[in-house]
Amino acid sequence: MAFLMYGDPKVKYLCSCGSMKPISRIYFCRHCMKIKCGFCVSHEVDLHYCSNCLENLPSTEARLKKNRCGYCFDCPSCQISLNTRAVSQAVPNPDDPSKMLSKKSYYLVCAFCRWTSREASIPDQNVANGGWPEIDCPNSKRVAELVDHYQEISLQEKDEEERKKKYQVRPSYFHYAEKYGLSAALAKKRMGGTPQRETRTQQSALVPAVASEEVEELSDSVFIEQLELNKVTTIKQRLASPEIQPTVVSQLYPLHKSLLVKRSLRCRDCEHNVSKPEFNPSSTKFKIQLSAFYHVPDVKFLTCEPVFIGKRSELIITVCNPTQHQSSFKMHPFELNLGAKGSGDAEESAPGLKLCLPECARDAQFKINGTIKLPTTEFQLLPRDDTAEFDDSNKGPTFNDDPKVVVWRRGNKIALRMAVSPDADAEGVLSIGFVIEYSYVNTMTTLEKKEPQKVKLKTHILLRPGPIFKSSQ
Known part of the structure; x- marks a missing residue:
């Protein structure tokens, strides 16, 4: 007896950094045509604002107000x-x-x-x-002293780094004299004053905190009075x-x-924005929103039979074309080979993939304990049409689909029937995967290519339909 699988948390896509994420948490860069997750993009703060009064503040003012x-x-x-x-009160x-x-x-x-x-x-x-x-903070004076002290230290370290860069070629006597203040020290000594370096040290002197072993004793009320x-x-x-x-x-x-922030996301490879919100705090629109579910085929579960060891189960998934162009896709076996050495084997089977995950995390998310029978034919998908779901005429092109594989077609969606089976020693949750190769129309124009280009892209998808049962009895 089949049961429904709601939502997409068990369908994950492989990012270019090697992490598996659902399609709602990844981005697609149209410039380098790679899938990006939150770790593959740089986060830039565009605006500070209050979620209650919607007042926007610049970064300097927000920092002074402690956000x-x-x-x-x-x-x-x-x-x-x-x-x-x-409230109203009566006063004379x-x-x-x-x-x-x-x-x-x-x-x-x-x-x-x-x-x-x-x-x-x-x-x-x-x-x-x-x-x-x-309300006044009792330790505000001490905190301010610490902040000033470490700001002065950071400025001194910055000055030393700039001097090192300046005299990096060949340090001379004047470099050491300027660095250690020899000329200023001699001038101060002749004038009967203190050297410049000693003056800076006295100004930045901070009374260190001293640990004490004495602890105040608890009052008798703690042991006598009843706790509420x-x-x-x-x-x-x-x-x-x-x-x-x-x-x-x-x-x-x-x-x-x-305060909350509105942030823009930038691709680390090509340094183009993949997400940029509007400047108005009350606006929920984006100037640039390259989420993956606008460009990458969306794979979802429809139904799945209970999975038993030694038995094939029927799995029905849907594939949706989110773009405005007609697309085609084909499925291949999950060929990502992750050995104990790390990302070396993965780069051979999947060119351009650089895993940045620890070994334990890779083994946990790429553990395949079952097989899936994939269709060998290539499927065509119509472009996305928002008015198609309200049209009852069902007029459109006809496709020569195999009824054993294709369950139904509705606009830019297609339902496919596949068979899955767990391994003999599998336990826990069934984990299977495949590679979807789809056609993508790149509308970004360059100096060399001013017309939209149609390219073939591949994406690794990991599926976890449900738990594995030992026997069907």
Whole structure:
């Protein structure tokens, strides 16, 4: 009895770096025509913005604000965005005390756990935006000293590297005199002052931290009073406020909302963008979006019979053409040979593939414990048409398909029937694979080729239909 296989997490594609990823997490570079995953592209930050108020900030200002929004807050109890709520209070009129005036005040409230800023003893504010008191970090002075100290060290190391590059050919007496400050030291000595290097050392002197073996003793209330878990903060709540690390609920304080980033992805081989979003924070569109499911054939499970050792099971998959051009594909056996030596065998069987994974990870994701009977014919796929699924006429070209292999055709999709069988010593989950060779129309124009070029590409696909059963009884 067949059962349905939902979703695509068990269908993985082989990236050019050697990692297996689902089609939703890989990209396709149209310039070098290779599949790229998140490790094969360089990530560049384009924009910092707040997800609540959608205010965008430049990188320098975001760094000064410690990547936090100055107007939006998160709940310290459940980390949900806080809302500003207004209340009206009757206050005496300063001109005529006998009359009362209605005055609005604002406080923060969480719509999920009902935490309010009044629980932290924060007074209500007269304005809705800004003006909330900030909590002081007890170690802010020490942290600032450490930051200044290491910035000065980094500048000195940078200066030394530039001097090494400058005098890399042949160091002379003047190089050592400039590096170690001999001339400045002699001039200071003649004038009765301190050498320049000693002055820098005194300015950058930092009192080191000293470890102490003495630990403060716990108070008697810890052993006498009964513990109430509702008043004690969790580990997540304490780590959300690293500057104070509150231990009780009454010490929780509103957290400034962290900024999010919009990033663009660039191919490491040809240095072209594969993904670039819009600059507007509220926009969900992309200027460049070269995801793999727009260019590479999409393989999905349709049905699969239960897999038993020593028995063939029927597997039905669908292949979809996501491009605007007619395509053809053909299936070949999974010829990627990964031995114990690493990527040497893989480069012989799959040219251009450079594995960068450890041996244990390669053995785990490329372990093939079954066989699959692939069709030998080449299949044609129509281009993608968004209106075809609403057309009931089913008018289109006819193909001479083998009914034993092709189950049905619908527009740019085709369903194929194949037989799979596990190995005699297989256990766990069935893992099979094949190579799909498809035609791709490259619309990128160059100086040599100004017209679209049709090329043949190959992609390794790994399938994991389901668990393996010992016997059918």
